[in-house]
Amino acid sequence: MTDSQPEYVSVTLELDTSWRYASGDPMDQFLRRVAQRRIEALRCPDCGRRYLPPRPFCGRCRVPMDEWVPVADTGTVVAWTVVHLPIIDGRTGEPRPSPYGMALIQLDGADTTLNHYLDTADPELLTIGARVRAVWREHQRGAMDDIIHFEVLP
Amino acid sequence: MNPVAVVGTGQTNHAKARPDVSQPELIREAVDAALIDAELTSADIDAVVISNMELFEGRALPELWVAEGAYGAGKPVFKVATGGTSGTSSCIAGFHQAGSGSFDTVLVVGFEKHSEGHTQTGMALVDPFWDRAVASGALGNFALSISQYMAERGVTEEHAAQVAVKARRNAASNPHAHLKMPDLTVDDVLNSRMLAEPLHLLDMCPQSDGAAAIVVASGNNARKRGSKAAWVHAAATRHDQPYLGDLDRRLITTRALSSAAASAYAQAGIADPLRDFDVAEIYEPASYAELAWYEALGFCNDGEAGRLIGTGVTSMDGELPVNPSGGVLSTNPVGASGVIRVAEASAQLLDRAGDRQVAGAKTALSTGYGVYAWSDVIVLRSEMP
């Protein structure tokens, strides 16, 4: 005798919408420089913290920020992982090679860390403290994925 | 804060999917159970607070439709939503309403029906200019933080697996829990699919359909009733900066949780958490998080979390049972998960926790966690403040 599951009536609705997000002045300036392969952070006049991403206000000191400081496209890995879940490259629409390495990178000149991809998924090569350098796409459009990933330096 | 108390709790039987009920009906199950537990009827409820992360179900203002499940029509109702802390924040909002003098009895109900939405899409709707461009998602983000935590505090994959085993075995005694695995072993966890180093599948919380409710009474009302109550002795909340990279080694520094705990402990007169608490229900989205919370909450010194789990201090028969319910690791309807922490801690003090009861529990801790580091810390006692 089979135990049949009752069939439940359901309704399927599909949400298909888009939003116009305003980047804000700090992010706008920041991304324009990224399009030129330049990275700059905003520095809080009170605590001196250099923020990526830039934002109009230091949340810790509760003061506006407008001082830009240069940041290198090299840095140090402060955290890493190898992700085994599939992901689509938002730029190309193609799946990224999986598994892929990701890290929190302290770029030279910034106090916050940047979450980005690594060029290797080999845990043997991934250590906290490893030095990395950005690998830029041939054509920038002013977005954080203008950097394809960071290569781990020997 | 004016005294208030939790006088009843209720939950659904949480599951991967509940196709047998609509969202309002899911709420109704938890609410009816809470009202029965509190020995009240819906007419006794003066206000309702709803907790839900509606974007996961693709909704807006869901309380408009679902409040009926909480007998909310014609009553003061609104929704609180603060990411993973929605549930605990809603409970605290309920405490504030019940303590305001405007309401004798407030119902707080949290729910989520992940099976009716697309959680991944909801999770992908993060900051469009920064977080979305380079998305590793909540899982990858947590794994990153874990690498720092392991390096600095010396916990191992085995320690984390022990947490996962404790959770799912505890859940086997909880009729409401989603994942019940009474025979789970450390090897099972370590051999489960790797998601993001070092997180295995069984180190992670599930997504569940479920609802949980608590009934909060004003101090006057709770005293008049004369029955058992779980009195709120402290409720503290801390939010933090919006980007993962803003936080320095978040599982180590635990700024928001440590600050909230310090405030709550001071309010409630907690000097030695391991000794002063009889039971704790803490919000652990992953096994490693529980280890980090042991240190942040002062159950042990930094670097000793592995020892704590390894020597059974936080097991059901240990000095401080942590998550007798099975925790978020066993059951995770996001909007309800925080309410479940408070409901479970309250049930322990009301002596209604069934097979997962910690005998003679008089002081309980519940915490909430969400986004990158938002934290709620609540201290409950069987005695009035």
Added chain:
Amino acid sequence: MADAVGRQRREVAVLGGAEIVIVPEDSRSIPEMVLEAVEGALHDAAVQWVSVDAIVTASVDLFDGMTASSIAVTEVVGAVMKPETRIAADGLAAAIHAVHQIAARAYSTVLVVAHGKASMAPHWDLTEWAMDPVYLQPLGVDFLTIAGLQANLMAESNRVGRNAPLGDGACAVVLSGSVPSGAAVITGTGHDLDAHYPGDRDLSTWSGLQRAAGRAYKKAGVSDPATAFAVAEPSCMFPHEEDLFVEATAIEQTTPLSPSGGLMEGTAPIVSGLTRLLAAARAIQGHPGRRALAHGAWGPAGQGHAVAIVEAT
């Protein structure tokens, strides 16, 4: 039903507030817009950041296109290492919650902030996702539809017309249990959620507002609303709603409604009710004993309502 427990226990002062100019499309980001409102509010209230004990924000994730949408404003509302609660409803509901927090003696000074940008996405289309997904949403019903139903029901009213222009805005108000002399104080609040299905409601009236106002009147000790208010600040998206407002609140028919400009001059989702609270406080400030009624609404054809009574001391 146990309803309203008596007089409001603790007076809550509206120390000050600010709103940004509402425009059809604000080119700034949400944090930038909110920062202007918050800095303006703190300045108006003569309150320092350090004195703010807690923050209550109002925003809706689907409208902002962001999960946990209050994360966008955490820094600019001063919520880093502080308690913040986000109410996903009209900003006046957030203010009412802050009043409860102060009355409960959880906090003393609370900053209330609301924001909404209708320009981000077709607003009325998004409200479809707030309608019952089985019975109403598949019919393409949204808030505009139900408002239309309600307008047609009001046969006597010739006041069917275009809705208030919806744009981008932000508003912030500072509330405190420490009441300076001469401050405008909130003496009573009430909120209510009506039934959701149009068929379960009497759409010819705003019964939810009647209940919300009743709760506020009881707490404020207002026994005769017809003589109690010098001015009212309603949140009416449509002209016909003003008749509904007057009837449900039972205020004097000739009471000035938003004399310094109301929603019809332009408003933003979620922000409306909080701007009414600010307008109400400003309308009576400096006239001891004078009272104003502030109103917020959300949902289809006023399913949800919030009311605050402000009195000048």
